[in-house]
Amino acid sequence: MSMELIKKLWLRREGTVLVIVDVQERLVPAMDPQVSRQVRTLSEAAKILHLPVITTEQYPAGLGRTVAELVSEKDSAVEKTSFSCCGEEAFLTRLEKEKARQVLLTGMEAHVCVFQTLLDLQGRGYQVHLVRDAICSRSKTDYGTALESARAAGATVTTTEMALFQMLGQAGTPEFKAVSALIKNR
Numbered sequence: 062m063s064m065e066l067i068k069k070l071w072l073r074r075e076g077t078v079l080v081i082v083d084v085q086e087r088l089v090p091a092m093d094p095q096v097s098r099q100v101r102t103l104s105e106a107a108k109i110l111h112l113p114v115i116t117t118e119q120y121p122a123g124l125g126r127t128v129a130e131l132v133s134e135k136d137s138a139v140e141k142t143s144f145s146c147c148g149e150e151a152f153l154t155r156l157e158k159e160k161a162r163q164v165l166l167t168g169m170e171a172h173v174c175v176f177q178t179l180l181d182l183q184g185r186g187y188q189v190h191l192v193r194d195a196i197c198s199r200s201k202t203d204y205g206t207a208l209e210s211a212r213a214a215g216a217t218v219t220t221t222e223m224a225l226f227q228m229l230g231q232a233g234t235p236e237f238k239a240v241s242a243l244i245k246n247r
Contacts, residue, residue, distance in 0.1 A: 070217055072190050074228040078161040079107045081116045082146060082168025082175050086125030092169055092197045097128065099195035099221045100167050102247045104131050106225050109239045113159045115139065117146050119174055144174045147181035163188045165224055166216075167195035171207035179216055189216040192224060221247075 084100055107114050116127050116138040127138050141149040156164075164187050168175050175196050179189050191211045198204040212218055219227075222244055229237050 069188055069215075072163060072165065072217070072219065072224050072227040074110055074112065074230075076161050077112060077163040077165055077190075077228065078156065078159045079103055079112050079114045079165045080146065080156075080167065080178070081114065081127075081131060082166070082178060083117055083119040083124070083170075084128055084131055084168055085118055085121065086128060088124055088169050089128055091199055096169075096195060096197040098247050099192070101130050102221055102243050103165070103167060103192065103195055103225070105243055106240050109236055109243075110228055112165075112228075113161065115146075115152065115155050115159075117141055117149075117152060117168075117174075119144070145177035145181045146174070147178060147185065162186075163190060165190050165192060167192045169196070170198040170203070171196040172198050172200075172203035176207045176210060179211055180214055183214055183216060190219045190224060191216045192221055193218050194220050 081100055081104065084097065089097055104114060116131060118127055118138045118140050120142055121140055139149055139152045139155065143149055146152040164182050166175060166179060166189050179191060182189050193208060198207060208218060225240050225244065229240060
């Protein structure tokens, strides 16, 4: 295995931002409820790990706001009409402000907004870690195709637990205990 591949597969806490794409009131009921739980686990863990979080909303007038349990007190969601988050200047500004080079990507729907965001982020030089159990589409075919295409585009496909333990790096810390509790309760 090449050093370049190993570097790509490692998810480091420093320089990583969690992006939550369009987990909104009118989308969530049509999706797998497990996905919302995984996104919530990642969001809560981000607070413990002091990871920056950027949340987006696709056309909130039609799809509603971000579900209440994911709303951050300090940052409002980036509203968008572009399917790719990178089509919104406010998103790019927030992302650049964080000075992150890795993006932990979650949200809805995997084959539209999440995938187009992934492509644009990869094209801008970000290393994307796509959290397969924290994304979804209404159709299994669309979901599967999004995962296949993400791998082909060079993204790292991961899971909630895998990503969190990579960023923790070691056991026995207060952060480890808090994140472990989140994982057990999801």
